[in-house]
Amino acid sequence: MDTDYAIIGGGIVGLSVAWGLLQRGRRVTVIDGDDGAFRASRGNFGLIWVQSKGMKQPRYAAWSQQSAAAWKGFAEELGEASGTDLGLEQKGGYDFHFSEESLAQTVAQYETLKTRLGGNYPYEVLGRNALKQEEPAIGPGVVGAILHHQDGHANPLRLLQALAADVRRLGGRVLTGKTVVDVTKSDGFRLTCDDATALTAEKVVLSAGLGAASLGPKMGFRAPVRPQRGQVLITEKLPPLINRPSLIARQVSEGGIQIGATNEEVGFDDGVSLPGIGGLARQAIEAYPALARVRLLRSWAALRILTPDGLPIYQQSPEMPGAFLVTCHSGVTLAAAHARFLPDWLEGTDTAPQLEVFNEARFS
Structure with a gap:
């Protein structure tokens, strides 16, 4: 062989x-x-x-x-071994919520899963005031977040x-x-x-x-397997603004804010669309209003691999x-x-x- x-x-x-x-x-x-x-x-x-x-x-x-x-x-x-810094941070990650109803519903689901995992599901619920202390740049529309302590990000x-x-x-x-x-x-x-x-x-x-x-x-x-398109944005490099990542945005080790991602059923089209990146930008500004004054440098799209x-x-x-x-x-x-x-x-x-x-x- x-x-x-x-x-x-x-x-x-x-x-x-x-x-x-x-x-x-x-x-x-x-x-x-x-x-x-x-x-x-x-x-x-x-x-x-x-x-x-x-x-x-x-x-x-x-x-x-x-x-x-x-x-x-x-x-x-x-x-x-490779001489490469992978940019790993594992300080937890957020699931932001813009209504009390969605937050309560998700917490109920997490409690069910936590029980099925024998209690091993380390998360906490942050109300508006507690979240503001952790993320001073958070917008007024975010009513709270779920902070899961096993989450993180890398390059x-x-x-x-x-x-x-x-x-x-x-x-x-x-x-x-x-x-x-x-x-x-x-x-x-x-x-x-x-x-x-x-x-x-x-x-x-x-x-x-x-x-x-x-x-x-x-x-x-x-x-x-089937494709699902995800579009992503990246901003100019900024001073520290975001302390922990979320599904909406994360600040990479070089300083840029990465914003994403869409979930689009468009077949094998991996192009960037204005409605897609516009929706991402609106959601990011709702979460972090300071991003409205930040320049975008790049956008791109890729296809996820999904099973049924x-x-x-x-x-x-x-x-x-x-x-x-x-x-x-x-x-x-x-x-x-x-x-x-x-x-x-x-x-x-x-x-x-x-x-x-x-x-x-x-x-x-």
Whole structure:
């Protein structure tokens, strides 16, 4: 075999898995597409986010918590090895509310989830006055917030850069500008690319994001993934204005305010629209009125990878044992779990995480 593992897709998900496997002494080859491919990793908002995830599936909440808890050590090791500061901050994050009704409704949902998690769901409710003390720049329309203490954020582009660099340092091969068009299996797996490049592998991990929809069925997966557009804005660099991130805005380590993100069902259109960025700007100003006087520097859009229920898929192919589908829309949040814990699942060790609830049988 050319390699122990062939990983199809070189985004944050694929590279995190590759990094973890290389740490275990496996030979790994990552096959990445060209610059025209849809890339969620390059448009990610950068949140390491626990709250609100897993409201209907507590295992997803627990998996997100496990990854968030592992992020500090993961960032330190990866940052030191690659010489890259990942900009990690985990001081908690806000879910802002503009009405007392929505705040009360969300708290009731969180209490239900907290009970199902055995009490392990560390959050607190901040009323208007308490929130103002924590975030002096908050607008008058925000009646309160839920502060979840496991939340945080990092720099997603630095994460992607660091993973790519350290995968190579650890001996992994990264083949860029290549799209896998066929996968067959006899004694091992044979992968064929669009430029006729071919390689063999003992195991295959399909982490190609939206590309899994076309390649997955050839490997025995349903791969029911679809795109959802998210648009993002970035402002000029500012003095400290926002202390903790939210789903509305976060202040990055360089000083700019990142504003996002939309949730648009527009197929494979990854362009920026005036209604989209206008809506983001209005919401950000409502939360932080001072942003009305700030210059916007950039806007961009990217396509999320969503499953029908929004949860990840971790599945070994019933038709091609040794082929695995790994896909999610929370690549940054789950990066530490994919690097630290998912390799045990791929290897079938005694310490493998229990991920059965995330297989494709739930779509039957």
